[in-house]
Amino acid sequence: MFHQVHVAGQFAPPTASTPWNAVTYDTNSVPAGSGITVSKYADNTLTVLALAVSGLRAGHTYGAHVHTKPCGNRPADAGPHYQDRKDPHQPSVDPTYANAKNEVWLDFTTNAKGDGAAVSLNHFKFRPGEARSVVIHEHKTETGPHTAGIAGARMACFTLPLSPAN
Template sequence: MSFAVTLLAASMAVVPPMGGAHCQGADVRAVFADPTGDVLRAVTFDQAAVPPGAHVSVVERTGRHGTHIRLSLHGLQPGRTFGAHVHTNPCGTRPENSGAHYQQVKDPKQPSTDPAYANPRNEVWLDFTTDRRGDGASSSTVAWRFRPGEARSVVIHEHATETAKGRAGMAGARLACVNVPFK
């Protein structure tokens, strides 16, 4: 059973960034809840790991030094390590709807498990561990900006991201997804 997220706030902002120049980015704050409208903002596929009522925040800031993403979650399963990545497609009613991991240099072989492509310098990896209250956060800074329209969501995965050859980038089942209008 899936649950949608009610979008509390989504905006693009011009703020003082990393490095001192003005930057642009996305700011999404949402609460997981029963579906409430025609537009699917986010979804959970595992109610035990990412229960309805859990909060998520994704903040993106771009500047001359690249892109910084911050992911914060509240009310997830306590004491657990999750994988999280930026994906190419928006969330949908099925876990696979969010597509592949966004890669700055695309691996010609998909799904990508080659560490030359599936790594935290070429993708955005946001793995985190929740505390005893189920709160967790992560951030990543990469030296590039997303190609327009090619980064559309953040997916929360079953376990930490693997790095071994033939398994690089894998993090298990897709537990939840939040749509983000990355710039």
């Protein structure tokens, strides 16, 4: 079965009174009003995710990953990275599990206008209800032993339905 998602949003700081799908936790790196679009194309064996952002800090390299929970008031609310094969030890920093083939990594560098883009191709499909957001991190994703998957603080989060509920 083919599954397609295309969702756009504008970042805003989290507030208790306003529902949100795009939250910025650091308005210097991801200013309020900056934009994000995520497109997903998937079948039973392949998932392609495309990320485009606009209006972020210019000339900066960010990490970005799919996370397991929706965004919330706090950066940690989005939970850990989605992993096709789950690392039994969390947080996962083992390169056996924390890698671009087992997770969705969408690292990007913004241009002079603060625009950037990334594409990830993975040979798995998301488990129902377990891929709920894309988190933009402070820096490029690390790959070494004991640091694999680390990309610094969570700057922003975008909630979207990457995996159908069931």
